[in-house]
Amino acid sequence: MLEESPFCDRCFWSGMRRFSIPITVPDENGEVMMYNEKDFSLPTHCILHGDNGDIWIPCCCNLPTLKTYTSDRTYVGKTKYVCDEYLCVPKLRTYDANDNPMYMIRPETCCAGCCPVCGTGCDKGSQCCYLPFYIHDHSTMQIVAGAPGGKGMPAQIRNVWAGFKRECCTSADNFFVVFPEGSSTALKAALLGSTALLDFTVFEEKQGGCLIVSW
Numbered sequence: 001m002l003e004e005s006p007f008c009d010r011c012f013w014s015g016m017r018r019f020s021i022p023i024t025v026p027d028e029n030g031e032v033m034m035y036n037e038k039d040f041s042l043p044t045h046c047i048l049h050g051d052n053g054d055i056w057i058p059c060c061c062n063l064p065t066l067k068t069y070t071s072d073r074t075y076v077g078k079t080k081y082v083c084d085e086y087l088c089v090p091k092l093r094t095y096d097a098n099d100n101p102m103y104m105i106r107p108e109t110c111c112a113g114c115c116p117v118c119g120t121g122c123d124k125g126s127q128c129c130y131l132p133f134y135i136h137d138h139s140t141m142q143i144v145a146g147a148p149g150g151k152g153m154p155a156q157i158r159n160v161w162a163g164f165k166r167e168c169c170t171s172a173d174n175f176f177v178v179f180p181e182g183s184s185t186a187l188k189a190a191l192l193g194s195t196a197l198l199d200f201t202v203f204e205e206k207q208g209g210c211l212i213v214s215w
Contacts, residue, residue, distance in 0.1 A: 002021070002022075003019045003020070003021050004019060004020045004021070004022070005017050005018060005019035005020070006018060009040075015043035015044075016040055016041055016042060016043055017038075017040070018038060018039055018040050019037075019038050019200075020035060020036065020037045020038075021035070021036040021037075021196050022034070022035050022036075023035075023036070023192065031071075032071050033070075033071055034068060034069060034070055034071060034076075034189050034192070035068070035069045035070075035071075035073070036066055036067070036068050036069075036192070036193040036196050036197075037066065037067050037068075037069070038064060038065065038066045038067075038197070038200070039065070041062050041063060041064045041065065042059045042061065042062045042063060042064075043059055043064075044058065044059060044063065044064070044081055044083075044090070044201050045057060045058045045059055046059060058083060058087050059083070060083035063080065063081040063082075063083060064080070064081045064197060064200060064201050065078055065079070065080045065081070065197075066078060066079050066193050066194075066196060066197040066200075067193070068189050068190045068192070068193035070189070075097055076096075076097050076186040076187075076189050076190055077094065077095050077096050077097055077102075077186060077187065077189070077190030077193070078094075078095050078099070078190070078193070079092050079093065079094045079095070079105075079190065079193050079194040079197045080092065080093050080095070081197065081201050082104075086109070086113050086114055088114060088115055088116070089106055089107065089109055089113065089114070089115070089116050090106065090107075090116070090133075090201065090202045091104060091105065091106035092104070092105040092106070092133075092194055092197060092198060092201070093105075093138065094135075094187075094190055094191060094194050095190070096186070096187060096190065097186060101138040102138055102187060102190075103135050103136060103137065103138055103144070103180070103191070103194075104135075104136040104137075104138050104141060105133050105134070105135050105136070105157060105194055105198065106133060106134065106136065107131050107132060107133055107134065108132075108134060116131060131158075131159070132156045132157075132158045133156060133157045133158065133198060134154055134155065134156045135154075135155035135156055135157070135178075135180055135191070143155065143156075144180040144181065145180070145181045146178040146179070146180065146181060147178065147179045147180065147181050147182075147183070148181075149178070149179075150178035150179070153178050154178065155178050155179060155180040155181070156176075156177075156178050157175060157176075157177050157178075157191075157194065157195050157198055158175065158176045158177075159173050159174070159175055159199075159203055160174050160175065160176045173199050173203050175195050175198075175199070177191065177192070177195055179191060
């Protein structure tokens with residue numbers, strides 16, 4: 001997935017920028033299968049640099065939202081970053097084409113839901129894995145079973161090790177996705193959009209995508 005975004009947005013307000021990510025067929029023709037589009041938004045948090053250290057301030061309005069469309073621009077769903085009382089746990093909510101909430105995507109937690117629980121390292125199917133973001137049913141908040149292609153793993157999105165060369169020389173991320181069992185093609189497309197927003201809000205912001213103010 002390659003991002004298309006305005007030059008000024010990337011240079012001056014990267015953590016709030018607009019972008020479009022078309023997903024194409026991986027062949028020489030590169031036909032577009034779907035689009036993921038995000039409008040201008042606030043970042044998930046701001047960092048104030050002061051003489052006595054940094055202050056981390058969460059943003060809880062106009063948060064990043066990514067909408068997903070088919071190649072003929074039919075709306076199939078969206079994903080929104082969620083701000084609630086558990087500020088240390090990043091989470092996304094995925095909606096269907098009628099804007100009904102379907103899934104909550106977040107890591108497992110401890111300390112009464114206040115802190116994320118890290119993953120278990122490596123597995124054969126996806127190389128070295130970091131923090132798994134499990135896909136929960138929005139109504140029950142139970143982790144959803146994965147589709148047969150997931151080889152028994154629950155539905156989830158993981159940022160995985162891309163190899164020494166890519167990790168050292170680029171800022172690109174690799175993701176391993178297990179779709180929920182029985183999910184429709186439209187919801188799978190929306191979950192690919194969720195993966196793009198997860199990369200933007202969680203993994204990219206660790207590299208400076210937040211709003212930084214010095215005083």
